[in-house]
Amino acid sequence: MKTIFITSSGKFRIIWRFILFIAVFMTISLPLQYGIRQVLEPGLTRSNIAMLIVTISMILSLYAQVKYFDKSSFKKYGLKVDKIWMKEFLFGCFIPLVQLSVFFAILYYSQHLTIVDHYVSSSSEHSFIYGFTSEIFRQLSVGIYEEILSRTFLFFIIYEMLKSFKINAKTSIIISILFNSLLFGLMHIGNDNATWYTSLNISMDILTLCLPFLLTGRLGMSIGMHFAWNFIQSAVFGFANSGNITKGALLKIEVTDNPITGGAFGPEGSAILIVLGFIAIAFIYFWKKRNQMKDWINPEFYEYGN
Numbered sequence: 001m002k003t004i005f006i007t008s009s010g011k012f013r014i015i016w017r018f019i020l021f022i023a024v025f026m027t028i029s030l031p032l033q034y035g036i037r038q039v040l041e042p043g044l045t046r047s048n049i050a051m052l053i054v055t056i057s058m059i060l061s062l063y064a065q066v067k068y069f070d071k072s073s074f075k076k077y078g079l080k081v082d083k084i085w086m087k088e089f090l091f092g093c094f095i096p097l098v099q100l101s102v103f104f105a106i107l108y109y110s111q112h113l114t115i116v117d118h119y120v121s122s123s124s125e126h127s128f129i130y131g132f133t134s135e136i137f138r139q140l141s142v143g144i145y146e147e148i149l150s151r152t153f154l155f156f157i158i159y160e161m162l163k164s165f166k167i168n169a170k171t172s173i174i175i176s177i178l179f180n181s182l183l184f185g186l187m188h189i190g191n192d193n194a195t196w197y198t199s200l201n202i203s204m205d206i207l208t209l210c211l212p213f214l215l216t217g218r219l220g221m222s223i224g225m226h227f228a229w230n231f232i233q234s235a236v237f238g239f240a241n242s243g244n245i246t247k248g249a250l251l252k253i254e255v256t257d258n259p260i261t262g263g264a265f266g267p268e269g270s271a272i273l274i275v276l277g278f279i280a281i282a283f284i285y286f287w288k289k290r291n292q293m294k295d296w297i298n299p300e301f302y303e304y305g306n
Contacts, residue, residue, distance in 0.1 A: 010071060011069070014157060016069070017069045017070055017157065020065070020069050021065050022061075024061040024064045025057050025061040028053075028056075028060055029053055029054060032053045033053055036049050044126045044130065044247060047138075048134055048137060051138050054141070055141040058145040058148050059145075062074075062079070062148055076156070077153065077219070078152050078213055078218045078219030078220075078222075079148070079152075084218070084220075085218050085219075086220065087220070088212065088224065089223060092224025092226075092227075093224040093225070093227065093228040094228075094283075095225050095283045096225055096232050096280075097228060097232055098279060098283070099229070100229070100232050100233050100237060100239075100276075102275075102276065103267055103276060107260070107261055110260075112255055113255050114253065114255075115251055115253055116254055117252035118252070120238075120248070120249050120252040121248050122247050122248065123247075129248070131246070131247035131248020132235055132247070132248035135231055135235035135249075138247070140231075142227070144223055146226065147222050147223045148219075150183070151210065151222050152219060154180055154183070155176050155213075158175070158176040158180065159172050159173060159304070160304065169301070170297065170302075173301060177207065177214070180206075180210065181203045181210065182203045184203060184206045185200060185201070185202040185203030186199055188202050191243035191265070192243035192244065192265075193240070194243055195269075197269070198243075198269040201268055201269060201273050202242070204274065204277065207277075208225070208284070209222045209225055211284050212225070212287075214297050214298060215284065215296055215297075215298060216293075217298035217300050225280070233266060234249060235247075235249050235250065237250075237251055237253070238250070238252050239262075239266040242265065243264065
């Protein structure tokens, strides 16, 4: 009976690790989410606390996975935070600054974008300052919990499952990354103004977030890129973020609704996104050369799932 749940190495089998990860997350998150709904009125403060609960629940669920179910380490999941991790995080934050500055300049000078106001709030119920600073916190939270869930946990679930079917490690990694990216794009199909095209666009763009994790074995650069992309496009330049409106932005803009701008969905709906993706790849390649990394896949990945 025990072998149904546990492998010969003492770890929970892949399917049970997946179920237990979701179960631990929901056991922590759902009661707390229910509690704040009873205590706080709807608004930005309650939304911020809810975001914090999701992030903490995700980290604790991963801790349970590492400690009891997978019996591995935070290093495996790219979360051993040290000096190089922080350098990669900051470098990751720089990449979207360049990408989105290029995007903004293209739209502005081609007259597809007009600046109509500055220092704006999405609601009269909170100030620009509260909305803007909330975006820093919110987008950092999103960057952390979405990267933990998508870039690492689901990646390893799929990767180790494929390896269990005797598919070689390199092929398993490639299939896992492609499936992971497609799934992430589909997760955004329900957003405001989303289409199948925007989901496909996001799926292709997410590959640039996968590269740093595969290259370094760390999540620092991926989290930095994810956080900065969401924050800069919405709270700095005023674009929609996957169809979502920012709580506070330095600029209020109007864009023409066409495939160049991405319209109401934002840059992730733009045909220019593929060009911005190549900019990101160029920076990641620079980091690879600068740190004398020989392969695009960190050698440690080949050992996981054995």
